[in-house]
Amino acid sequence: MAKPGERLDSDLNETYSIFMCEHDVVGNGRAVNQFSYRNDDLFLEQDENEHGDQRNQSMGGKTRIVFVNGDYANESSEIGRLIHDFKCSKPEEMFNANLANGVRYLKEDPEGVEEMCKIMEDIRQDTEKRNSMKLTVLHVRKIMKNLGITIEKAMDTIEVPDALRTDVAQLVNSDYYR
DSSP states (O other), X not given: OOXXXXXXXXXXXXXXXXXXXXXXXXXXOOSEEEXXXXXXXXXXXXXXXXXXXXXXXXXXXXXXXXXXXXXXXXXXXXHHHHHHHHHOOOGGGOSOHHHHHHHHHHHHSHHHHHHHHHHHHHHHHHHHHHHHHHHHHHHHHHHHHHHTOOHHHHHHHTTOOHHHHHHHHHHHTSSTTO
């Protein structure tokens, strides 16, 4: 157990958040851009290999954020082929056999198609719930502002179910959906 004020740098696991982006969000043309948090500073690691691709350079940071550039089109590099495969909808045009087999299963095998349909339905339902919550929060805020009433009265006005009231109240009082 850590004591207050004790440094934990050497004991914490490194974490990665990887974003597969459709375009070059960093704007430097590299296949991969890695940012690291180190001592509360954010810095870009810019070590490149002989192909001009960025390599991960260990800088001692514990949290890394990686952006993969979906516009990168160098299919002579491993990362370029992987990006191609992620954008490719036809398994027969993919470089990576494992990825191609997985896509083929999800698109062509009856069990895979059923599995993918279930995943898509789950995503649709989750999106529907999020959109419903967003509308509820926006309506509660508008009613509070226009009628000058409390959050509880605004939720009563639009009949927010008891099971959702705590979540709605937290979101109304937060910066979400502003």
